[in-house]
Amino acid sequence: MATTTTLDRRAFLKVSAAAGGGLIVSGYLPWAGDADTVVEAAGVFEPNVWVKIGADDSVTMTLTMLEMGQGVMTSMPMLVAEELDIDWNKIKTEWAPADAKYGNPNFGGQQLTAGSNSVRGMWKTLRESGATARAMLMTAAAQTWSVAENTVSTEKGDVVHKASGRRLKYGALVDKAAALPVPKTVALKNPKEFKVLGQSLPRLDIPEKVNGKAEFGLDVKRPGMLIARVVRCPVFGGKAASFNADKAKAVAGVRHVVAISTGVSVVADNYWAAAKGAQALEVKWDEGTLATLNSAEITKRYAQLAEQPGKVARNDGDATAAFKAAAKSFDRVFETPFLAHATMEPMNCTADVQADRCDVWVPTQGQTASQQAAMAASGLPANKVHIFTTYLGGGFGRRGEADFVTDAVETSKAVGKPVKVVWTREDDMQHDFYRPVTYVRMSAAVDASGKPLAYQLRMVQQSLMKRIGGLPPNGVDFISVDGAANLPYDIPNIRIEYTETDPGIPFGFWRSVGASVTGFVVEGFNDELAAVAGEDPFEFRRKRLSKHPRHKAVLELVAEKSGWGKPLPPGHARGIALMECFGSIVGQVAEVSVTNGAVKIHKMWCAVDTGWVINPDTIKAQMEGGTLYGLSAALNGEITIQNGRVVQRHFNDYKVLRMNEAPEVETHIVPSAEEPGGIGEPSTALAAGALVNAIAAATGKRIYKLPIRAEQLRGNATARA
Amino acid sequence: MIALTVNGKRYDVDVSADMPLLWVIRDTIGLTGTKFGCGLSQCGACTVHLDGQPTRSCVTTISSVGAKKVTTIEGLSPTTSHALQVAWIAEQVPQCGYCQSGQLMSAAALLTKTPKPSDSDIDAALSGNICRCGTYQRIRRAIHRAART
Numbered sequence: 001m002a003t004t005t006t007l008d009r010r011a012f013l014k015v016s017a018a019a020g021g022g023l024i025v026s027g028y029l030p031w032a033g034d035a036d037t038v039v040e041a042a043g044v045f046e047p048n049v050w051v052k053i054g055a056d057d058s059v060t061m062t063l064t065m066l067e068m069g070q071g072v073m074t075s076m077p078m079l080v081a082e083e084l085d086i087d088w089n090k091i092k093t094e095w096a097p098a099d100a101k102y103g104n105p106n107f108g109g110q111q112l113t114a115g116s117n118s119v120r121g122m123w124k125t126l127r128e129s130g131a132t133a134r135a136m137l138m139t140a141a142a143q144t145w146s147v148a149e150n151t152v153s154t155e156k157g158d159v160v161h162k163a164s165g166r167r168l169k170y171g172a173l174v175d176k177a178a179a180l181p182v183p184k185t186v187a188l189k190n191p192k193e194f195k196v197l198g199q200s201l202p203r204l205d206i207p208e209k210v211n212g213k214a215e216f217g218l219d220v221k222r223p224g225m226l227i228a229r230v231v232r233c234p235v236f237g238g239k240a241a242s243f244n245a246d247k248a249k250a251v252a253g254v255r256h257v258v259a260i261s262t263g264v265s266v267v268a269d270n271y272w273a274a275a276k277g278a279q280a281l282e283v284k285w286d287e288g289t290l291a292t293l294n295s296a297e298i299t300k301r302y303a304q305l306a307e308q309p310g311k312v313a314r315n316d317g318d319a320t321a322a323f324k325a326a327a328k329s330f331d332r333v334f335e336t337p338f339l340a341h342a343t344m345e346p347m348n349c350t351a352d353v354q355a356d357r358c359d360v361w362v363p364t365q366g367q368t369a370s371q372q373a374a375m376a377a378s379g380l381p382a383n384k385v386h387i388f389t390t391y392l393g394g395g396f397g398r399r400g401e402a403d404f405v406t407d408a409v410e411t412s413k414a415v416g417k418p419v420k421v422v423w424t425r426e427d428d429m430q431h432d433f434y435r436p437v438t439y440v441r442m443s444a445a446v447d448a449s450g451k452p453l454a455y456q457l458r459m460v461q462q463s464l465m466k467r468i469g470g471l472p473p474n475g476v477d478f479i480s481v482d483g484a485a486n487l488p489y490d491i492p493n494i495r496i497e498y499t500e501t502d503p504g505i506p507f508g509f510w511r512s513v514g515a516s517v518t519g520f521v522v523e524g525f526n527d528e529l530a531a532v533a534g535e536d537p538f539e540f541r542r543k544r545l546s547k548h549p550r551h552k553a554v555l556e557l558v559a560e561k562s563g564w565g566k567p568l569p570p571g572h573a574r575g576i577a578l579m580e581c582f583g584s585i586v587g588q589v590a591e592v593s594v595t596n597g598a599v600k601i602h603k604m605w606c607a608v609d610t611g612w613v614i615n616p617d618t619i620k621a622q623m624e625g626g627t628l629y630g631l632s633a634a635l636n637g638e639i640t641i642q643n644g645r646v647v648q649r650h651f652n653d654y655k656v657l658r659m660n661e662a663p664e665v666e667t668h669i670v671p672s673a674e675e676p677g678g679i680g681e682p683s684t685a686l687a688a689g690a691l692v693n694a695i696a697a698a699t700g701k702r703i704y705k706l707p708i709r710a711e712q713l714r715g716n717a718t719a720r721a
Numbered sequence: 722m723i724a725l726t727v728n729g730k731r732y733d734v735d736v737s738a739d740m741p742l743l744w745v746i747r748d749t750i751g752l753t754g755t756k757f758g759c760g761l762s763q764c765g766a767c768t769v770h771l772d773g774q775p776t777r778s779c780v781t782t783i784s785s786v787g788a789k790k791v792t793t794i795e796g797l798s799p800t801t802s803h804a805l806q807v808a809w810i811a812e813q814v815p816q817c818g819y820c821q822s823g824q825l826m827s828a829a830a831l832l833t834k835t836p837k838p839s840d841s842d843i844d845a846a847l848s849g850n851i852c853r854c855g856t857y858q859r860i861r862r863a864i865h866r867a868a869r870t
Binding site for chain 2: 068069070071202203205206207209210211212213214215216218219221227252253270271272273275342343344345346391392393394395396422424425617621624625626627628629632650651652656657658659660662664665
């Protein structure tokens with residue numbers, strides 16, 4: 001049974017003839033207002049283009065989501081191909097320009113590939129685009145043959161009339177179809193009818209990623225292009241007071257040294273000359289107000305704030321009264337550090353600013369943010385600022401920022417030539433927008449037998465919502481408390497509080513964002529609650545999920561697949577964790593052993609309910625990689641601030657997981673017909689929770705502070721009760 | 722002028738003697754499959770072969786290359802048919818893909834020396850190559866797959 005959807009309330013789909021023949025399915029998404037109003041205002045109908053079917057049978061789709069390894073270059077066309085009924089191998093993709101018409105409705109119309117929101121934001125529009133085009137091609141064929149519409153069907157790019165054996169290719173019907181009125185309603189397939197969706201089709205971007213041909217931002221070449229490195233004030237908030245360019249300019253190949261808003265740009269014929277010139281540059285910095293700030297001071301301030309009640313994100317029952325009345329209660333303090341993203345491709349951007357035009361080539365997660373930064377830096381309006389995107393050598397939230405665009409556009413404008421700005425690894429590590437440092441006070445009240453009665457979480461953290469637009473009236477950043485405010489367990493009194501503060505260190509979105517903290521804090525604490533209650537960690541969770549059957553199914557699946565409760569080799573132990581975030585429910589089990597403080601992760605198991613699935617292998621890949629990203633941070637990730645600057649510089653002091661340390665991750669997908677959830681982030685969020693619970697099972701020592709240090713696992717360093 | 726041979730082709734480049742091979746390959750010769758990740762031989766993204774030996778090109782000055790033959794990812798196979806490339810596609814290894822040129826060059830050198838590597842051989846040969854997307858288990862599977870062909 002198919003689902004009928006009313007088109008004009010959702011996507012304002014338009015169908016029109018393409019220049020030179022062909023059918024275009026296009027549309028405005030609801031945030032852009034009524035499509036007709038937009039058209040009228042513009043004076044000409046300039047729709048976006050989701051799908052273009054050529055008279056030559058070619059099918060081209062426009063990708064507004066960018067490819068950073070999460071598979072959108074394949075999953076987005078699969079959504080179209082399923083409903084359009086075409087030969088999968090024939091579909092081609094093109095990157096969308098920066099244009100509001102291609103915005104994600106879930107991000108208020110911004111073009112932004114983030115928040116595990118590509119499929120969630122686009123699946124309906126793209127399936128409707130495919131289904132609409134197919135319906136109109138069928139109508140065109142029925143009219144051509146003078147047969148009833150309900151007697152024709154489609155087969156991989158052909159419309160067929162089975163009774164007479166007649167068949168026409170889509171390409172032969174596009175002109176006629178383009179002249180038809182767009183149907184008011186269109187039927188979308190039931191997941192049970194899927195032929196393309198649900199298949200592990202090979203990713204379209206992979207072949208050119210094994211032979212060096214894939215073009216990343218760093219690979220962009222423009223005629224006459226120069227290369228620049230920007231020297232930045234090491235202290236956040238500082239700026240160049242003055243500089244002497246003589247020694248930098250004495251380096252062979254250095255052409256220009258120019259002050260820009262983000263620092264001093266050393267521009268040369270090639271990277272090596274720019275790097276040497278940057279090293280020779282003499283700058284006097286005005287270090288600003290943060291020059292004495294240290295991590296210890298930040299923690300001290302946060303700890304003081306955590307003494308006071310925060311803004312209330314959730315309040316079930318009466319936790320305050322329950323704490324007063326309870327037989328026993330206890331507090332635990334959890335701390336998580338600033339984290340860098342450390343994408344493999346350092347930040348970079350290429351810009352060519354001319355008098356009446358600004359072209360930007362950039363590996364970005366946000367075409368809109370990049371265009372806005374380029375407009376501000378060039379002084380040109382949107383219609384003269386062109387954003388060309390490339391593959392991203394990792395994103396993880398870092399490339400939703402646009403500071404690197406500012407670097408390139410300002411430098412190109414200053415020197416009057418195309419310029420590629422390349423960050424060093426040190427620049428990248430020391431001038432990130434970090435996962436914010438977090439201080440959480442957890443409290444629980446239990447009855448005489450140790451069963452939980454009341455639960456309180458009080459989080460202190462910088463607010464991303466405040467940074468990007470403002471906190472809601474209740475003062476709670478729901479991004480920060482994601483994974484905590486939706487705690488699924490049956491506990492009668494639950495209070496979740498949030499306190500916003502800002503020490504001035506740049507902060508941003510880091511893969512799984514708030515949930516990257518709560519996955520560790522909430523599930524680490526819940527494991528301790530299970531121990532206090534004298535219950536098995538899996539059973540403790542399972543019997544408190546009466547209102548959440550999907551959670552329960554995920555938990556049971558991961559327990560079953562990991563052999564929960566079955567004997568293990570000596571010294572090995574398992575930890576379990578469960579969470580809902582980004583619209584998906586994930587369960588994880590870690591198997592570890594600990595020798596003299598050194599943690600060995602033997603294997604990780606994931607179960608996920610992410611709704612109906614587009615490409616199962618992509619789901620698995622994201623669960624694998626996301627888990628390692630989270631484990632990497634839990635084991636090693638820490639950015640510390642000393643005198644207003646970042647201490648860590650490279651991969652030797654900001655360590656990340658390597659081949660010899662990386663466990664196998666085994667993933668199981670719960671069959672589901674629910675709407676799709678996000679998949680790029682949930683496993684990252686939970687990994688630390690499963691890990692610290694396994695460590696507690698192996699050693700009896702609970703981890704309250706990340707990253708995990710060997711000294712925490714020796715002696716009694718972690719006991720805080 | 723400094724002479725060097727990359728993927729069987731001879732180039733004469735006019736660069737400073739201290740320029741790392743990585744930037745000669747990328748900026749001067751224009752082959753961008755070899756990647757810049759750290760500049761300190763900590764991540765392996767820049768791995769190429771010098772006379773078949775896996776080498777971090779970001780810390781190898783052009784003056785030290787001499788007559789050694791340089792092979793980059795573009796020279797691994799003209800038709801993307803090296804057993805590792807085939808296995809990489811079969812196992813759907815890359816995510817963002819940025820580190821994969823270096824991973825493949827390290828893996829190719831391993832298989833030349835050790836045609837049937839064990840897991841610990843793979844650990845030893847590949848632990849210098851960071852992948853932030855976390856594709857390690859697929860890399861391992863792909864190396865084993867290539868070793869079987």
